[in-house]
Amino acid sequence: MHIEIQRKAEIPLSKQIYLSIVDHIRSGLLQEGVQLPSVRELSKQLEVSLVTVVKAYTKLEQENFVTSIQGKGTFVKANRKEIVDRQKEVHSYNWQLSVQDYLPRSQFAQFHHAPEKIHLSSSMIDPGLLPNRYLEREIYQMLSENPRILSQYGEIQGDEQLRNAMYEYVKEFEAPTTPENILVTSGSQQGIDLVARTFVGPGDVVVMEAPTYPGAIDVFRGRGATILTVPVDQDGMRVDILQNLCDKYKPKVIYTIPTFHNPTGAVMTFKRRKQILNLAQSIQSIIIEDDPWSEIYFDKKPPASIKSMDQYGHVVYVKGLSKTLAPGCRIGILAASGSIFKRLCAAKANTDLGSPLLTQKSILPFIKSKKMIDHTKKLRTALKIRRDLVLELLSKHAPFEVSWIIPKGGLNVWISLPSWIDTNHLLLEAKKQQLTFLPGSACYPVELENHHLRLSYSYMSEQLLHEGVTTLCSIFHSVISSKKQHDNSPFF
Numbered sequence: 024m025h026i027e028i029q030r031k032a033e034i035p036l037s038k039q040i041y042l043s044i045v046d047h048i049r050s051g052l053l054q055e056g057v058q059l060p061s062v063r064e065l066s067k068q069l070e071v072s073l074v075t076v077v078k079a080y081t082k083l084e085q086e087n088f089v090t091s092i093q094g095k096g097t098f099v100k101a102n103r104k105e106i107v108d109r110q111k112e113v114h115s116y117n118w119q120l121s122v123q124d125y126l127p128r129s130q131f132a133q134f135h136h137a138p139e140k141i142h143l144s145s146s147m148i149d150p151g152l153l154p155n156r157y158l159e160r161e162i163y164q165m166l167s168e169n170p171r172i173l174s175q176y177g178e179i180q181g182d183e184q185l186r187n188a189m190y191e192y193v194k195e196f197e198a199p200t201t202p203e204n205i206l207v208t209s210g211s212q213q214g215i216d217l218v219a220r221t222f223v224g225p226g227d228v229v230v231m232e233a234p235t236y237p238g239a240i241d242v243f244r245g246r247g248a249t250i251l252t253v254p255v256d257q258d259g260m261r262v263d264i265l266q267n268l269c270d271k272y273k274p275k276v277i278y279t280i281p282t283f284h285n286p287t288g289a290v291m292t293f294k295r296r297k298q299i300l301n302l303a304q305s306i307q308s309i310i311i312e313d314d315p316w317s318e319i320y321f322d323k324k325p326p327a328s329i330k331s332m333d334q335y336g337h338v339v340y341v342k343g344l345s346k347t348l349a350p351g352c353r354i355g356i357l358a359a360s361g362s363i364f365k366r367l368c369a370a371k372a373n374t375d376l377g378s379p380l381l382t383q384k385s386i387l388p389f390i391k392s393k394k395m396i397d398h399t400k401k402l403r404t405a406l407k408i409r410r411d412l413v414l415e416l417l418s419k420h421a422p423f424e425v426s427w428i429i430p431k432g433g434l435n436v437w438i439s440l441p442s443w444i445d446t447n448h449l450l451l452e453a454k455k456q457q458l459t460f461l462p463g464s465a466c467y468p469v470e471l472e473n474h475h476l477r478l479s480y481s482y483m484s485e486q487l488l489h490e491g492v493t494t495l496c497s498i499f500h501s502v503i504s505s506k507k508q509h510d511n512s513p514f515f
C-alpha cells in the first residue's frame with residue numbers, strides 16, 4: 024500500500040493517512056478482508072508517530088471502513104463491490120426512485136438568479152467581459168438581411184458554417200477533429216446528456232472524478248447509472264485507482280474534465296491523458312472529455328486534449344461556449360467519430376431536431392472572424408487579475424486552518440476547511456450576509472465531503488469580489504473560533 028504524505032500541508036498527517044486508505048478501499052485497491060499494516064509498521068514506513076497512525080485507524084474503524092480484531096490486526100471491511108451491489112439492488116427494485124436524490128443539486132445552478140448581492144457561486148463570466156453589444160449588432164443585421172432564418176429548421180448536425188468555424192477554433196488548442204465530426208449542441212450540458220441517454224442505462228457503471236461538475240452527476244444519476252468515483256490530485260484523475268476500477272467493472276463511460284478541472288482547477292498531465300486513453304481503448308469504454316474553458320489559462324498553455332490522441336474513436340470531446348462567449352445562446356459542440364457519432368446525431372434529432380438556427384447564426388461572425396481568439400486573450404488577462412485578487416485576499420484574511428488550490432486557469436478556486444465544518448451550514452450564514460458560493464458536497468457523486476467549497480472569481484466585479492471574499496473570510500473566522508470555544512478536542 025503506497026501512502027503519500029505531505030508534511031508541509033495543513034491537513035493533519037493522521038487525516039492524510041485516513042483519506043489515503045479510504046481512497047484505496049473505495050477504489051478496490053484494498054479489498055475486503057485485506058490486513059492493514061500494523062500501527063508500528065506503518066508509523067515506521069511513513070516516519071510518523073504511533074499516535075498519528077492510531078488516530079487514522081480509529082477514524083477508519085469509526086467510519087466502518089475497517090475492523091480491528093484483538094491480537095490479530097486491522098482488516099478492510101467494506102469495498103467497492105458492496106457499493107456497486109447496493110446500488111444495483113436499488114436499481115432492480117425501481118431505479119427511478121434514485122432520481123429524486125439529485126433534485127436538490129440543480130438549485131445551485133440557478134444561484135445567480137437569487138436575490139443575494141454577491142454570487143461567488145456562479146461559474147460564469149461577468150457579462151461586462153462578454154461582447155454583448157457586438158453580438159446584438161450582428162443579430163440585428165443578420166435578421167434584417169435574412170428574416171427567413173426564423174422560418175427555417177437548421178440542419179440536425181448544426182449549421183455547416185458554424186461547424187467549420189468551430190473546427191478552426193478548437194484546432195487552436197489542439198483538439199483536432201473534422202467539421203464532419205462536429206455536432207452542434209445546446210451547450211455542453213446537452214453533449215453530456217446525449218452520450219448518457221445513448222450509451223448509459225440503469226445499472227451501467229460510469230466513472231467520474233470526485234469531486235466533479237454537479238450537472239454531470241445529475242445526468243448519469245438520471246439514467247440510473249451506478250457511479251464510481253476516482254479522486255483527483257494536482258495532476259488530475261488518479262490513474263492508478265481508475266485502472267483498478269476499469270479492471271473490475273469495465274465502465275461504459277469515463278467522464279473527465281482534464282483541463283482546469285471543475286471544481287478543483289487541477290490540470291491532468293499529458294502522461295495521465297495518454298494512460299486514460301489507453302485504458303479506455305483496452306476495455307472499449309467511452310471517455311467524455313469535458314472542456315469548458317481550456318483557453319482560459321493564466322500561465323502556460325495546458326497539455327493537448329485527450330481527443331487529439333484518439334485514433335480509434337473512444338473520446339467524445341464536449342465544448343461549450345457558455346464560459347467564454349454567450350451562455351444565453353446555449354451553444355456547444357461535441358466531436359466524435361464512427362458509429363458513436365452517428366448515434367449521437369440520432370439522439371440529437373430525437374431530442375430537439377437540431378439547435379436553433381438563430382443563435383447559431385448569431386455567434387457565427389464572431390467565431391469566424393477570429394474575434395473570438397482576441398476576445399479569449401482579453402478574458403485571460405481580466406480573469407487572471409480577478410484570480411490574483413482572490414488569492415491575495417485569501418492569503419491576507421483566511422484563518423490558517425483554511426487551505427486552497429491555486430488555479431492556473433478556469434473560473435474557480437477550491438477551498439478546504441477543517442473537516443468538522445459543513446459548508447452547507449456555512450452557506451446559510453453567507454446568504455444572510457448577501458453572499459453565495461457552491462458547497463462542496465454538491466460536487467460529490469457518492470460519498471459526500473462537506474468541508475469544501477467552490478468560489479468562482481469570474482462573475483463578480485473586482486469591487487464585489489473584494490467585499491465577498493473579505494466577508495467570507497470573516498465568516499470562516501467566526502465559525503472556527505466559536506467551534507474552538509465550544510470544543511477543545513476536535514479529532515481532525
Ligand SMILES: Cc1ncc(COP(=O)(O)O)c(C=O)c1O
Nearest residue numbers: 210211212236285315343345355
Ligand atoms: C465542467 C462543465 N461542463 C459543462 C457545463 C455546462 O455548460 P453549458 O451547457 O452551458 O455549456 C458546465 C457549466 O457550468 C461545466 O462547468
